Structures are given as structure tokens and as C-alpha cells.
Amino acid sequence: MQTLTRATPFRVADLILGEVRLPEPYQAAWKERLQAQQSLVQKQAAIEEARLEAQRAFEQAKGIAKAQAVINQTLTVLLFCPIIFHLPV
Numbered sequence: 001m002q003t004l005t006r007a008t009p010f011r012v013a014d015l016i017l018g019e020v021r022l023p024e025p026y027q028a029a030w031k032e033r034l035q036a037q038q039s040l041v042q043k044q045a046a047i048e049e050a051r052l053e054a055q056r057a058f059e060q061a062k063g064i065a066k067a068q069a070v071i072n073q074t075l076t077v078l079l080f081c082p083i084i085f086h087l088p089v
Contacts, residue, residue, distance in 0.1 A: 005012055022030065
């Protein structure tokens with residue numbers, strides 16, 4: 001663009017294109033590339049969602065494991081020390 005205006009006193013600072021018509025092979029390639037980019041973004045979002053779900057499930061499993069440890073410890077104390085708690089054997 002600047003080569004076209006070099007011999008004139010004008011300088012092109014910005015250019016806005018309204019409608020660009022590309023030949024059909026270029027349009028098809030452009031649409032295909034756009035679809036591939038959109039597909040990639042969707043896959044990345046799905047991967048991130050799966051990662052967050054796995055992290056949530058891991059944290060939930062840790063909480064369940066802690067609760068089971070407390071229950072097991074309590075049951076062990078009750079089973080092996082019934083006299084302390086005045087429970088019938």
C-alpha cells in the first residue's frame with residue numbers, strides 16, 4: 001500500500017476492508033482452518049474441564065479416606081477397650 005502512495009503526499013495509516021471475496025479454493029481453506037481452530041479450542045476446554053473434574057474427585061477421595069481413618073480408629077478403640085467406655089462385650 002505504501003508503494004502505491006509513495007509518490008503522493010498521502011500516507012496510509014489505517015485500512016478497513018468492507019467485503020473481501022476470495023476465490024473458492026481460498027474460501028474453503030480459510031473455513032477449514034477456522035473450523036480446525038474452533039475444534040482445537042473446544043478440545044482444550046474439554047481437557048481443562050476433565051482435569052478440574054479429576055482434581056475434584058481426588059480431593060473428594062482424600063476426604064473420604066480421612067473419614068474412614070477416623071471411623072476405623074474409633075471402632076478399633078471401642079472393640080479393644082470396651083471397659084473404658086463401659087460397653088458390654
